[in-house]
Amino acid sequence: MSNYLINKYNVAGPRYTSYPTVPYWDLGNFSIEEYKKSLKRSFSESNQSEGISLYLHLPFCESLCTFCGCNKRITKRHEVESPYINAILDEWEMYLELLEEKPVIKEIHLGGGTPTFFSPENLKLLIQGLFKxxxxxxxxxxxxxxxxxxxxxxxLEALYEAGFKRVSYGVQDYNMTVQQAIHRIQPFVNVKKATELARExxxxxxxxDIIFGLPFQTVEHIRTTIEKTKELMPDRIAFxxxxxVPWIKGNGQRGFNEEDLPTADVKREMYETGKKMLAEAGYVEIGMDHFxxxxxxxxxxxxxxxxxxxFMGYTHSKTKVMIGLGVSAISDSWSGFAQNVKTLEEYYELLEKREFPxxxxxxxxxxxxxxRKHILNLMCNLETSWEDESSYFPELPDVLIRLKEMESDGLIEIEKDRLIIKxxxxxFVRNVCMAFDLLLQRSKPETQLFSMTV
Incomplete structure (x- = not known):
């Protein structure tokens, strides 16, 4: 990939885990009652036919990783576990009362924070509580x-017995200098043990999960990390x-200086190097950043x-309803989005009053x-079409005009009623999606809301 194209298209842009993206939600006039109605409607239409998804946010970590942009609470006090699990189950009980019909659960994902901060016994109690x-x-x-x-x-045993068959481990990079910079000291032997235990x-x-573009990271570090990864051959790799985005995430991402980060052209070399090595090892690139x-x-x-x-990333099945439980968790009713409050104190306070947080x-x-349909098609299948009326919108000609330059650069193909990302x-899939993002196109944000696309 040429440096010319990198420099040309390396702009701030969303990662499109939703559309509309979070900064363009109805921040001032969001109606919880309207969202609850949309949730009940989608649930009644799809619960029996496809089930629902649950995302549980478990925010506690024993130490701060300075690369992390997630909502977390740093503590070594494990007595926080039981109150938090009880709060999640209280929140779930409120959803059960709202939905009335017994939910059929298709997907569960435990994210964080660090889900394995919690003891096996408490994780078991949490899952058992969900299925009462x-x-x-x-x-x-x-x-x-x-x-x-x-x-x-x-x-691993407690969650496997509860029905869990997939686990992902955050590797990031195996170089000690990089690990020290991001405050994540993690020897290869630990990853090897955890991977082999899961398989056994x-x-x-x-x-x-492997990250490129970290402070002090070099192309050689990426080579070494992927060589070690190939020894274990995980089934999936998020690269x-x-x-x-320290201006959004606060001091957690300020543990190093801006000049310690690799440049955009070095990051692209990291990506191309890693992608080539993964392909040679038998991995297939899927969507964006996944193999x-x-x-x-x-x-x-x-x-x-x-x-x-x-919001859980790429999944191999779709449910219209995804309910987020826990502090900062996001729910999706298919016709609406809703996010929980971000602090534990407010979360507990609202649940104490039996109010949705x-x-x-x-x-x-x-x-x-x-x-959303077009952006999902592009993010998942690298193509979209507007051959029927349900996919056409009046601004489409303007969108295609915005994409003409990407077509001239040999990055996409535009046909009569179809667009294909080559x-x-x-x-640059995020850049293509940005052309369809009319809310982004119509706004002129005063501050940078997103990370760079390259």
Whole structure:
């Protein structure tokens, strides 16, 4: 990939885990009651046919990783576990009362923070509590994020017995200088032990997360990290760019200086190097930033054009309803989004009053729904079409005019009623989506809201 194209298209842009993206939600006039109505409507239409998804945000970490942009609470006090689990189950009980019908759960993902901060016993109590008044869907898919330093056999066994078959581990980089800079000291032997333990117990998909663009990181570090990764051959690999947004995430991303970060052209070399090595090892690039072995369910979903993207990332099945439980968790009713409050204190206070702990969200308009469809198609399948009326919107000609330059640069193909992102354009999929993002195009934000696309 030429430096000319990198410099040309390396602009700030969303990662499109939703459309509209969070900064363009109805921040001032969001109606919790309207969202609850949209949730009940979608739930009644789809619960029995496809089930629902649950995302549980477990925010506690024992130490701060300075690359992390997630909502977290740093503590070594494990007595925080039980009150938080009880709060999540209280919140779930409120949803059960709202929805009335017993939920059929298709997907669960435990994210954080560090889910394995919690003891195996407490994680088991949490999952058991969820299913007191719910049932598992056929072909259910449960996953969690584990920290290689503290994921023990007990964690893996307790969650496996509860139906979890996928786990992902945050690797980031194996170089000690980089690990010290991001405050994540994590020897290869720990990752190896956690990966092999999961496989011995019976997990069918083990994923590793690798980040490029970290402070002090070099192309050689990427080579070394991927060589070590190949020794373990995880089923999935998330290989993505570090999002440096300290103006949004606060002091957590200020543990190093701006000049310690690699330049955009070095980051692109890191990506191209890693991508080539992963392809040689048998991994197939999927969507944006993801790679999978052909035996993994995510690759099969791509082959069948069934892959979906939401706030949990890429998944191999789609549900219209995703309920987020826990501090800062986001819910999706398919016709609306809602996010929980971000501080533990406010979360606990609202639940104590038996109030849904939501503070912002968005009810989708007809235009939003059409644009989301195109952006999802591009993010998941690298193509979209407008051959039927349900996919056409009046501004489409303007969108295609904005994309003419990318077509001239050989990154996309525009046909009469279809757009295809070429292999050369895959690194710029976010830029293509931005042309469809009418809310972004109409606004002139005074501050930078997103990380750079390259």
């Amino acid at each position: 008044n719910a049932t598992k869907a056929e072909g259910f898919d449960f996953s969690f994020e584990g920290h290689p330093n503290n994921t023990q056999k007990g964690h 117990i019976g997990y069918t998909s083990v994923g590793h 993505y760019s570090y999002a440096h 999978a072995l052909r035996s993994d369910s995510l690759y099969k979903a791509v082959e069948e054009k069934k892959m979906h993207r939401n 939501l503070y912002r969200g968005h009810i989708l308009t007809e235009e939003d729904e059409k644009l 292999e050369e354009g895959r690194p």
